[in-house]
Amino acid sequence: MNLKAYFQKLKTEAGCDEAGRGCLAGPVFAAAVILPSKFDLPFLNDSKKLSEDRRELLRPMIQEQAIAWAVAYVDHKEIDEINILNASFLAMHRALDQIEKTPQLLLIDGNRFKQYKDIPHKCIIEGDSIFASIAAASVLAKTFRDEYMHKLHKTYPQYHWNQNKGYGTMKHRQAILNFGPSPIHRTSFRLVPE
Numbered sequence: 001m002n003l004k005a006y007f008q009k010l011k012t013e014a015g016c017d018e019a020g021r022g023c024l025a026g027p028v029f030a031a032a033v034i035l036p037s038k039f040d041l042p043f044l045n046d047s048k049k050l051s052e053d054r055r056e057l058l059r060p061m062i063q064e065q066a067i068a069w070a071v072a073y074v075d076h077k078e079i080d081e082i083n084i085l086n087a088s089f090l091a092m093h094r095a096l097d098q099i100e101k102t103p104q105l106l107l108i109d110g111n112r113f114k115q116y117k118d119i120p121h122k123c124i125i126e127g128d129s130i131f132a133s134i135a136a137a138s139v140l141a142k143t144f145r146d147e148y149m150h151k152l153h154k155t156y157p158q159y160h161w162n163q164n165k166g167y168g169t170m171k172h173r174q175a176i177l178n179f180g181p182s183p184i185h186r187t188s189f190r191l192v193p194e
Contacts, residue, residue: 003044003132005037007107007122014068014103015133016095016113018088019047019141023166024176025159025185026149027073028084030091031140032099032106034067035133041065044135046128047142059143062136069136070098071144080188089114109134156182 006013018030041062047055063069072094074087082090092108093116106113106121109128113121124130128138146165153161158179164172168191176191185191 003135004130005035005039005132007124007131008105009037011104012067012101013105013107013133014096014099015107015109015127015131015135015137016092017047017109017128017134017138017141018091019138019145020166021084021088022168023186024168024172024189024191025076025161025166025182026152027075027145028079028087028091029071029073029141029145029148030088030095031069031071031137031144032092032095032103033062033069033133033136033140034099034101034103035065035136036067039065039132041132041136044132044139046126046135047138049129050139052146055139055143055146058136058139062139066136068099068101069140070095070100071140072098073145073148076184076186079186083188084186085112086114092116107131107134109138152184156184 014032014034016032020028074091079087108123111123111125127134149161149165159175173192
Protein backbone atom coordinates (compact mmCIF):
# COMPACT_ATOMS: atom_id res chain seq x y z
CA MET A 1 0.00 0.00 0.00
CA ASN A 2 1.75 3.16 -1.16
CA LEU A 3 0.43 6.25 0.56
CA LYS A 4 1.11 9.72 -0.81
CA ALA A 5 3.71 11.69 1.14
CA TYR A 6 2.05 15.09 0.52
CA PHE A 7 -0.74 16.99 -1.21
CA GLN A 8 1.39 20.06 -2.03
CA LYS A 9 5.11 19.45 -1.95
CA LEU A 10 6.31 22.85 -0.76
CA LYS A 11 3.90 23.29 2.13
CA THR A 12 4.12 22.05 5.72
CA GLU A 13 1.07 19.79 5.91
CA ALA A 14 -0.62 18.34 8.97
CA GLY A 15 -2.82 15.28 8.53
CA CYS A 16 -5.82 15.19 10.90
CA ASP A 17 -8.15 12.35 11.82
CA GLU A 18 -10.42 11.29 14.66
CA ALA A 19 -11.32 8.04 16.39
CA GLY A 20 -14.40 7.02 18.33
CA ARG A 21 -17.02 9.03 16.50
CA GLY A 22 -19.48 6.13 16.31
CA CYS A 23 -18.99 4.90 19.89
CA LEU A 24 -21.74 4.81 22.51
CA ALA A 25 -19.38 5.67 25.36
CA GLY A 26 -16.26 7.66 26.09
CA PRO A 27 -14.58 10.57 24.33
CA VAL A 28 -13.79 11.22 20.69
CA PHE A 29 -10.02 11.52 20.12
CA ALA A 30 -8.22 13.34 17.31
CA ALA A 31 -4.62 13.63 16.19
CA ALA A 32 -2.66 16.01 14.00
CA VAL A 33 0.61 14.80 12.46
CA ILE A 34 3.28 16.53 10.37
CA LEU A 35 5.55 14.01 8.67
CA PRO A 36 8.83 14.64 6.85
CA SER A 37 8.59 14.19 3.06
CA LYS A 38 10.93 11.20 3.35
CA PHE A 39 10.01 8.75 6.07
CA ASP A 40 9.87 5.00 6.44
CA LEU A 41 6.80 3.57 8.10
CA PRO A 42 6.17 0.01 6.95
CA PHE A 43 2.53 -1.11 6.70
CA LEU A 44 1.21 2.39 7.50
CA ASN A 45 -2.44 2.55 6.48
CA ASP A 46 -5.87 3.66 7.64
CA SER A 47 -5.98 2.44 11.27
CA LYS A 48 -9.24 0.56 10.62
CA LYS A 49 -7.39 -1.66 8.13
CA LEU A 50 -4.63 -2.55 10.61
CA SER A 51 -4.61 -5.09 13.43
CA GLU A 52 -4.28 -3.81 16.99
CA ASP A 53 -0.73 -5.22 17.13
CA ARG A 54 0.27 -3.35 13.95
CA ARG A 55 -1.18 -0.10 15.27
CA GLU A 56 0.69 -0.48 18.56
CA LEU A 57 3.90 -1.18 16.62
CA LEU A 58 3.43 1.91 14.42
CA ARG A 59 2.56 4.35 17.21
CA PRO A 60 6.11 4.86 18.61
CA MET A 61 7.54 4.90 15.07
CA ILE A 62 5.16 7.71 14.10
CA GLN A 63 5.94 9.63 17.29
CA GLU A 64 9.66 9.26 16.60
CA GLN A 65 9.67 10.10 12.89
CA ALA A 66 7.08 12.89 12.83
CA ILE A 67 8.28 16.48 12.67
CA ALA A 68 5.42 17.24 15.08
CA TRP A 69 2.34 15.47 16.43
CA ALA A 70 -0.40 16.04 18.99
CA VAL A 71 -3.43 14.16 20.32
CA ALA A 72 -6.49 15.65 22.02
CA TYR A 73 -10.01 14.61 22.96
CA VAL A 74 -13.52 15.84 23.67
CA ASP A 75 -15.34 13.97 26.44
CA HIS A 76 -18.81 12.40 26.46
CA LYS A 77 -20.43 15.37 28.23
CA GLU A 78 -19.23 17.85 25.61
CA ILE A 79 -20.29 15.42 22.85
CA ASP A 80 -23.82 15.41 24.31
CA GLU A 81 -23.83 19.21 24.47
CA ILE A 82 -22.48 20.10 21.01
CA ASN A 83 -23.14 16.86 19.02
CA ILE A 84 -20.60 14.37 17.71
CA LEU A 85 -19.79 16.16 14.45
CA ASN A 86 -18.88 19.41 16.23
CA ALA A 87 -17.05 17.41 18.90
CA SER A 88 -14.92 15.73 16.18
CA PHE A 89 -13.98 19.16 14.75
CA LEU A 90 -13.24 20.48 18.26
CA ALA A 91 -10.98 17.50 19.04
CA MET A 92 -9.01 18.19 15.82
CA HIS A 93 -8.79 21.90 16.73
CA ARG A 94 -7.48 20.99 20.19
CA ALA A 95 -4.84 18.72 18.67
CA LEU A 96 -3.81 21.56 16.32
CA ASP A 97 -3.66 23.97 19.29
CA GLN A 98 -1.03 21.68 20.84
CA ILE A 99 1.11 20.87 17.80
CA GLU A 100 4.58 22.41 18.08
CA LYS A 101 4.97 23.50 14.46
CA THR A 102 2.36 25.59 12.65
CA PRO A 103 1.19 23.83 9.48
CA GLN A 104 0.50 25.75 6.25
CA LEU A 105 -2.14 23.29 5.07
CA LEU A 106 -4.42 20.84 6.87
CA LEU A 107 -5.36 17.51 5.30
CA ILE A 108 -8.62 16.41 6.91
CA ASP A 109 -10.02 12.91 6.75
CA GLY A 110 -13.68 13.16 5.71
CA ASN A 111 -15.93 15.51 3.80
CA ARG A 112 -16.46 18.34 6.34
CA PHE A 113 -14.41 20.50 8.67
CA LYS A 114 -14.76 23.73 10.62
CA GLN A 115 -12.13 26.30 9.59
CA TYR A 116 -9.15 26.36 11.97
CA LYS A 117 -7.68 29.87 12.43
CA ASP A 118 -6.59 31.12 9.00
CA ILE A 119 -4.96 27.85 7.89
CA PRO A 120 -6.36 26.48 4.63
CA HIS A 121 -7.65 22.91 4.70
CA LYS A 122 -8.51 20.18 2.26
CA CYS A 123 -11.17 17.59 3.12
CA ILE A 124 -10.38 14.18 1.64
CA ILE A 125 -12.88 11.33 1.78
CA GLU A 126 -11.04 8.18 2.91
CA GLY A 127 -7.94 10.35 3.21
CA ASP A 128 -6.53 7.94 5.79
CA SER A 129 -5.98 5.40 3.01
CA ILE A 130 -4.51 8.00 0.60
CA PHE A 131 -2.16 10.30 2.54
CA ALA A 132 0.50 9.13 4.99
CA SER A 133 0.03 12.05 7.40
CA ILE A 134 -3.71 11.34 7.74
CA ALA A 135 -3.04 7.60 8.16
CA ALA A 136 -0.48 8.42 10.88
CA ALA A 137 -3.04 10.68 12.60
CA SER A 138 -5.63 7.90 12.42
CA VAL A 139 -3.20 5.45 14.09
CA LEU A 140 -2.37 7.90 16.91
CA ALA A 141 -6.00 8.87 17.53
CA LYS A 142 -7.08 5.22 17.59
CA THR A 143 -4.26 3.90 19.82
CA PHE A 144 -4.57 6.76 22.33
CA ARG A 145 -8.35 6.28 22.47
CA ASP A 146 -8.07 2.49 22.86
CA GLU A 147 -5.62 2.98 25.72
CA TYR A 148 -8.07 5.40 27.38
CA MET A 149 -10.97 2.94 27.02
CA HIS A 150 -8.82 0.14 28.51
CA LYS A 151 -8.36 2.33 31.61
CA LEU A 152 -12.10 3.07 31.82
CA HIS A 153 -12.80 -0.67 31.50
CA LYS A 154 -11.16 -1.22 34.90
CA THR A 155 -13.82 1.00 36.50
CA TYR A 156 -16.72 -0.34 34.42
CA PRO A 157 -15.78 -3.94 33.48
CA GLN A 158 -19.39 -4.99 32.86
CA TYR A 159 -19.42 -3.16 29.49
CA HIS A 160 -16.33 -4.96 28.08
CA TRP A 161 -14.71 -1.76 26.79
CA ASN A 162 -11.37 -3.58 26.69
CA GLN A 163 -12.87 -5.51 23.74
CA ASN A 164 -15.43 -3.18 22.12
CA LYS A 165 -13.75 0.17 22.97
CA GLY A 166 -17.20 1.68 23.44
CA TYR A 167 -18.61 0.69 20.03
CA GLY A 168 -22.18 -0.62 19.94
CA THR A 169 -21.55 -4.34 19.74
CA MET A 170 -24.35 -6.73 20.67
CA LYS A 171 -22.54 -7.62 23.92
CA HIS A 172 -22.12 -3.92 24.80
CA ARG A 173 -25.80 -3.11 24.12
CA GLN A 174 -26.85 -6.16 26.16
CA ALA A 175 -24.73 -4.91 29.07
CA ILE A 176 -26.49 -1.50 28.84
CA LEU A 177 -29.85 -3.32 29.01
CA ASN A 178 -28.67 -5.37 32.01
CA PHE A 179 -26.88 -2.67 34.02
CA GLY A 180 -28.20 0.59 32.59
CA PRO A 181 -25.90 3.22 31.08
CA SER A 182 -22.69 4.20 32.90
CA PRO A 183 -21.76 7.83 33.69
CA ILE A 184 -19.42 7.63 30.65
CA HIS A 185 -22.12 6.76 28.10
CA ARG A 186 -23.20 9.37 25.55
CA THR A 187 -26.81 10.14 26.46
CA SER A 188 -27.46 11.85 23.11
CA PHE A 189 -26.85 8.51 21.32
CA ARG A 190 -29.39 5.72 20.95
CA LEU A 191 -27.77 3.25 23.32
CA VAL A 192 -30.12 0.33 22.72
CA PRO A 193 -32.37 -0.37 19.72
CA GLU A 194 -36.01 0.71 19.99
